[in-house]
Amino acid sequence: MTDPSYRGQILVFTSPLIGNYGVPGNTAPFDNKDVGVVLESQNIQCSAVVVGDVAEKFSHYTAVESLATWCQRHGVPAITGVDTRAITRLLRDQGTTLGRVAIGLDVSHPVPAAEEFWDPSSENLVDQVSTKVPYELNPSGSIKIAVLDFGVKANILRSLVRRDAAVTVLPWNYDFNSIRDQFDGLFLTNGPGDPTHCMDAALKLRRTLTEWDRPVFGICMGHQIIGMAAGLDAYRMTFGNRGHNQPVLALVSSGSIKAGRVYVTSQNHQYALKLEDPFPQGWEPFFINCNDSSVEGIKSTANSGKKVWGVQFHPESAGGPLDTIEMFTDFVSECQAHKTQTSGTFNVASTEQPSATV
Numbered sequence: 001m002t003d004p005s006y007r008g009q010i011l012v013f014t015s016p017l018i019g020n021y022g023v024p025g026n027t028a029p030f031d032n033k034d035v036g037v038v039l040e041s042q043n044i045q046c047s048a049v050v051v052g053d054v055a056e057k058f059s060h061y062t063a064v065e066s067l068a069t070w071c072q073r074h075g076v077p078a079i080t081g082v083d084t085r086a087i088t089r090l091l092r093d094q095g096t097t098l099g100r101v102a103i104g105l106d107v108s109h110p111v112p113a114a115e116e117f118w119d120p121s122s123e124n125l126v127d128q129v130s131t132k133v134p135y136e137l138n139p140s141g142s143i144k145i146a147v148l149d150f151g152v153k154a155n156i157l158r159s160l161v162r163r164d165a166a167v168t169v170l171p172w173n174y175d176f177n178s179i180r181d182q183f184d185g186l187f188l189t190n191g192p193g194d195p196t197h198c199m200d201a202a203l204k205l206r207r208t209l210t211e212w213d214r215p216v217f218g219i220c221m222g223h224q225i226i227g228m229a230a231g232l233d234a235y236r237m238t239f240g241n242r243g244h245n246q247p248v249l250a251l252v253s254s255g256s257i258k259a260g261r262v263y264v265t266s267q268n269h270q271y272a273l274k275l276e277d278p279f280p281q282g283w284e285p286f287f288i289n290c291n292d293s294s295v296e297g298i299k300s301t302a303n304s305g306k307k308v309w310g311v312q313f314h315p316e317s318a319g320g321p322l323d324t325i326e327m328f329t330d331f332v333s334e335c336q337a338h339k340t341q342t343s344g345t346f347n348v349a350s351t352e353q354p355s356a357t358v
């Protein structure tokens with residue numbers, strides 16, 4: 001609910017009983033281990049929540065309030081006593097659908113005509129959630145990474161600072177090319193909505209990728225922006241990939257990733273890059289989804305002279321499996337390696353253990 005990629009969406013939980021553990025306080029230290037929040041951002045980002053049965057009594061040692069109180073405090077409508085299985089079957093058959101939350105039959109508010117529903121994908125939602133001003137985390141870190149913020153999940157920032165990166169978070173449309181030589185690597189984050197609203201960022205990135213040879217890594221929306229910069233098209237899927245059990249097959253070995261292995265991943269996306277044959281020169285597919293064969297990752301080819309990766313899934317999970325968490329170590333190591341081509345030594349220590357891969 002606090003993942004900014006859910007901005008504008010009504011979330012229907014398929015798990016029938018929600019709220020048993022309550023909600024933790026959302027303040028964490030702002031240092032080289034954490035980024036100021038416990039959850040994925042400061043606010044509830046989705047527009048509304050639909051649950052089968054809400055737990056009014058909650059119990060967890062970190063909980064400070066109930067799901068209902070939390071929603072009320074943030075002004076986010078939440079409805080319980082709904083047949084969420086019926087809604088799930090409808091969504092499973094017709095794909096993601098515009099909706100509204102209403103209670104009972106209200107003759108003063110008749111069911112709106114199809115064209116009267118607000119379509120969140122018509123707006124640039126990234127502009128609503130991206131930071132307005134640059135800020136720094138862990139400034140004494142051993143390498144400098146710029147993060148273009150399309151709606152960053154806190155665990156992406158944690159995953160970078162825990163690997164001793166100094167992180168500078170920039171607004172999504174920041175003119176990175178004017179400051180790029182201060183950095184050892186560039187990261188592009190997840191974010192809400194239709195990636196074509198961010199074509200401006202993709203065009204700026206195209207210039208970066210042509211003129212700059214340092215490592216670049218993107219997740220979800222960031223991966224789609226890298227793909228558009230490479231010349232691939234993004235399209236809206238009928239059935240987005242969501243949940244914590246999405247299997248992806250690695251097509252190429254790179255860093256901690258081994259070709260031929262299936263990794264279980266956390267996902268939340270409605271758009272994807274088109275699988276084109278041939279792929280743009282200098283690029284190759286990296287991962288493919290085992291359920292629907294959609295593109296799950298792209299990378300620069302070994303002989304392109306570049307170190308650029310994008311993945312549609314979330315290696316940082318939160319929540320979900322940590323099968324691909326070491327992709328952050330791979331990225332930070334490549335940034336270190338680039339930096340030490342001119343001076344010094346490096347050592348990247350990871351603090352997380354991946355779960356077993358299938």
Ligand SMILES: NC(=O)CC[C@H](N)C(=O)O
Nearest residue numbers: 190191193220221270271
């Ligand atoms: N989690 C994300 O970054 C989502 C990316 C994009 N907004 C999509 O829905 O495909």
